[in-house]
Amino acid sequence: MRREIPMILTGFVGFVYIIQFFVPHAPFDIMEGLLTDWMLIIFAFAIWLGALNLLKVSLDKIYRKGKDWQYSIVTVFGFLLIAIPGFFFSGGRRFQDPGTAFDYIYQNVYTPLSATMFAMLAFFVASASYRAFRARTKEATMLLLAAFVVMLGRVPVGDMITQWLPEGYRLSQVADWIMNYPNMAGQRAIMIGIGLGIVSTSLRLILGIERSHLGGEE
């Protein structure tokens, strides 16, 4: 029963969602609304579960003095730094209003820290491109040329360099062409492949053929 009940539930919910997509009328629209509400509630619980789990794992690591346990202190400190002012010192439900303690931490700690992490990509991308982007083969050369055109075409300097060229041949326009044709064709091929994969996997789950998510062997 531990496997059968989840399998029946998966199949039932899957079929309800498929049918209501094509027949958006009673009783399927009511069932879809109900199931969507349930899932939103489960999602909300999952956030709590995730937050509490993070706290538990980190505190456990500090207690046991596991590998790199010092980082866990920073994690717990960061968690409490934003959670306590958010819950208790930011005006209750209005904690996101400008001027609250939560807003202050969000703007002056969280935003600069996360922006810094992301901004470091610019430096690593430059270094990695210099080391790895070599015209070793015909395909790599084509990729390199496309990258040059898109990188220059996506900034105004590209048009400045090529403004003497006739309309339609300037770097921004060639970059647009690369994005709109070769890129789109490749993206479509990937998306169709992913889509077919999702459909087949979903059908296997709904029909109970795929059982690995239930735990144990198939």
Added chain:
Amino acid sequence: MFEKLLSIDRRIIFIFVAVALILPLFLNISQYIAISPEVSKIYDGLEELKPGSKVLFAFDYDPPSAPELQPMAEAVLKYCFKNKLKVYIIGLWPQGPMQANLAIEVIRDDPQFADTPPVYDQNYVNLGFMSGNELVIQGMGSSFQSTFPRDYQGTPTADLEMMNGVNNFSNIDYIFNLSAGYPGTVEWVLFAVDRFHATLGAGNTAVQAPQIYPYFHAGQLQGLAGGLKGAAELEKLVGFYGKGTKFMLSQSFAHLTVIFFIIIGNIAYFATRGKKKQ
């Protein structure tokens, strides 16, 4: 010499990139910004809206993506407030509604809006974040109020004046999604557009934009702005110049720096390849 060029210390590259990014912030060089058709379509879609039309903003990003997406948000919000469009804000990312608040604070401080600052529940409402990813969009297709029972301040949605007559996507004239990943533009296309036939324009990070082009060309997405260039184009179209335009110079210099180092690396590679074979 070429061997040395082949193994430049990465710290030297970092310094060049830093200079390329920082120096242009102090320069005052105006650049011509060409408008791409996909960004132009967003503006065309907004231009078709009459005063009082309802625009739903989905803020699906967090601070790391703000340098690219925040200027887009500010530009389109300014356009909406200037043209008396009603703005409804939600976020599928927890940080989204906070980013919306930051954008509105910037607009409130803008001297151009000194006489007509955006007023809550008259010009805009912020329904806040709701967990559930694409299921939130699915829920909104049935009922906004059951999906968002309260706004971000805790006020019951039913008590908001702007929510009168707004029940689902059929009451929304335009959706503008600002997306940095999942859940984002793809989910809005799959559920709001394909399922509920909403009109959707999107601003995406430069990294994500190439994946979204097929939706634009299939007509599922009305317009698409990608990266900082997309933000600068939007600013030019709506006539409110901001950080998108300002930071384009830094991006130009940074791209040139990356290309410069790739060329150096390739010259050194080809110059030393023959020697290695010998």
